[in-house]
Amino acid sequence: RAVMGYRLSFDAPSAYQTGLALRQAIWKKDDARWPACGIPDAFYTDHGSDFTSARMEQVAAQLSMKLIFSQVGRPRGRGKIERFFRSVREMVLPGLSGYIPRVKRSYRSARKKQQRKMAMAGRTERQASLTLAQFDAHFRKWVLESYHHRRQRRIQGQPVERWQQGKWLPRLPEQQAELDLLLLREVKSRQVHQEGIFFQGYRYMDTALAGHVGTAVVMYYDPLDLTSVSVYAKKGHGEEERFLCVAHCQELGDQAVSLKELTQARNAQRKQLHARLDESQRVVKQTGASPAAIAGVTISSDAGLENKGAKGSVSRLKPPAFMAHISAEFLPEEEVSV
Structure with a gap:
């Protein structure tokens, strides 16, 4: 029951968003508290357009991952996910500022009560109580410090303990660059300058770019985190793109800005x-x-x-x-x- 990865976004569900969640789930995490990683042998899902697209079929094929779609009336494998969503609704959302529970009978009264509280605080409903980055930090803390350490009856233990007791080697790509090429959005050719690479008005730099000044490269980036980009040498005829480096933006630091x-x-x-x-x-x-x-x-x-x-x-x-x-x-x- 360990959470391998997730994606928080206001964008509509898509094969690309699913791919980004997979990228986080598969690769090793920088946080030592989050050991879950690896390419899954099977991927259980419903028949949503973001899961049934040709793009997802391509991703599954290249990762040697079996796609298993639930049958009508027999949602195999989805019960665990629905139970996790229930935990989020009951344990995470109620403690957030501005949250209004989705209860049909009491929704209207709860909404009015929330409106009164916001009016007393000098805010309107159009003013956010939390930014997406703040919610992400709150959610990740709950996953790593609470959910993963809460004993679950069906697995007879804590998710993080059961994962560590597995004593198996997760199946991983040889390098993260393989996931970047498969799952990240491509940006067309960018020129390498002496100052680095410029994207959206920001400068991205890495020492590996020094030997490529004046040449064109290909960038891959995460639209929800512009703090770094993956840079590849453009492929020639019959060649594959060659990974150069992960270039970072010093101006953004470690603050994820979409x-x-x-x-x-x-x-x-x-x-x-x-x-x-x-x-x-x-x-x-x-x-x-x-x-x-x-x-x-x-x-x-x-x-x-x-x-x-x-x-x-x-x-x-x-x-x-x-x-x-x-x-x-x-x-x-x-x-x-x-």
Whole structure:
């Protein structure tokens, strides 16, 4: 019953989202508290379009993983997953700020009660109680520190103990690069500069790129975590792509920022910038001062939004300024991919 991996997202279920959950489930975790890993021999699922797609069939074939679809009225293998979702509903969600239980009879009264609480706190329903990153941290802590160490009757022990008692070697790819090529989204050719690789206005660097300055490479990235990208040498005729490195973005550090959050936050920042410029133009008409001197900002097509310092130096806004507030009352169980 150990949790091997999961995916939290506001995006609709898809073969790609399922693939990302598989990627986390299969590869070894950096956290020593999470030993579960390996390619499963069988993958039990229902007949959702994200599981029955040609993409999932390709993934299963390349991983030598058997896809087993549940039959109508006989949901073989799915009872454990449904029981896990129930544990999430009962043990995780009720303790989160802004959560409203899905109980038909009491839903309306519970919603009104929650609205009153939010009004007293000066918030509206459109203002998020938690960001997706905050919920992910809360959920992961529950999995690793509570769920994995809670004794379960059917397995006669704790999930993490039973996993460690198995004394078997998980089936793993030779290197993580194989999973990247199979499961991550591809970005078309990127040029290697002396400063590194630029993507979405951020610079990604690794020492291995020094010998490839001026050449084109292929990048693979996780749209929910832009802190690093996998870089491969482009394949020639009859050749396979060759793994070069995992390049990291120092500006983002270890703070996972998704492509969607980055885009939303930049749009919000641009709106604020245009509002300031409009205000500066109004002041210009009254005082005759320079708009740039009043606004103190410049716009870069490559880096997005930039801020000029007192001495004219240019520096990007730090990642926390790009963190978007996610408007949601609660995260229903359908958004937890296991």
